[in-house]
Amino acid sequence: MFVASGGGFTVPADYTFDWFVTSSDFTGTVELQDNTTIGSLYMAGGNIAMVGSPGSGNDLNITVTLNFTGGTLNSSSTLGTVHLTGANGFGATANLNPQSGAITIGSTISLEGLGTATTGAGMSIFLGNYTIKNGADFNVGDYCDMQVGFTPFLPIPATSKVGFETVAVPNGGKPYTGFLIAKNGFCTFVHSFEGKVRVVDKGAMTVKTGAVVKLTDPVDPAGVAQSVLVDKTGTLNLENNSTLSVVNLIYVAGTFNTVYVADVANQTVLIIGELFVDKVGSVIIADAAPANKFNRLTVTGNITLDGTLKMHVDGAGAGKDFVDTSKIFLVQANHKFDVTYKNSAVAPAVGTTWEVITADLGVSAPPIPDDLMHYNTTLDLDKEIVTVTYK
Secondary structure, eight states: OOEEEESSSSTTTOOOEEEEEEEOOOOEEEOOOOEEEEEEEEEEEEEEOOOOOTTOOOOEEEEEEEOOOOEEEESSOOOOEEEEOTTTTTEEEHHHHHHHSEEEOOEEEEETTTTTSSSOOEEEESSEEEEETTTOEEEEOTTOOEEEEEEESOOOOOOOOOHHHHHHHTTOOOOTTTTTEOOOOOOOOEEEEEEEEEEOOOOEEETTTTTTTOOOOOOOTSSSOOSSSEEETTTEEETTTEEEEEEEEEEEEEEEEEEOOOTOOEEEEEEEEEEEETTTTTEOOOTSOOOTOEEEEEEEEEEEEEEEEEEETTTTSSBBBBBEESSSSETTTEEEEEEEESSSSOOOOOTTTEEEETTTTTTOSSSSOOOSSEEEEEEEEEEEEEEOOOO
């Protein structure tokens, strides 16, 4: 156990503390050599500098809890890693909650847990301002969970958000610093956020009702202009009345769901930017909505569909899920429309038609081929409309 409230000092390599505290009036620097382990770290001020060997031992292992409210976690210029693991059958937990201005993070924070569904690590990132340096990332590993924009208090001011300000990496450092990376874990945006996100492998990212997530970085690790990458079996969930704003495009090679939320007046999901659905990707409109409820996806940029678009229509009326863009709806060779009816015990009358997509600047490849139902396009003034007709 240790409490830091005075000047700085150095911790030797491979040292272990049951718990470690830096007080809010601490202004010094604690230097950590390679492979420090702390059960519970309570950091309210000062600096922790991780000065171990980069890439091999510049690690801080936290086995119980991290409570970070002030100061700089890794003030050195060398990237380190903070591993949130666990102990005694429980995954570690963390709260990042800047209580006086901003806090600074210079090490990748890796949620790891103990590797099972009941021992994943968990982190809550509270509303506030965060400075990210040294090319640090946030990795959400297997069975782990990150809540972004968490607050225990309501109501929340409309201007409140979590803001990640990335400090440039010198000497041509990686362009995707400051990403939240959901590898096999779950990242939930409870309230508004500004930063960068990648959802890879089995990871999941969720934007909750009322949240506005603004992703500011235009370049992914491969140098491609993608603000969000949903890869492999990754999942992106946008609840009704949420907004996802990107500099360039959202690239979906996994699954993108719009999510119905009961008792929300605005049943629209808004994407500011472009949406590209890869041939192995899927967009599913409110699959779990009640029989008489339908959802809308609005995209301000182009929509390119080379994968699957799943929608629902009202078998007993005019209701339907709806997709609209103020730009072009680009239909590619591998596209598939999966349209099913609900809210009716019997099939709709043959010839019943629903308007399901509008594109202000046109649909790129009319006529759209037959799929499960018959698809055709009709031109209405300056808008190209995709209709679906039951056979």
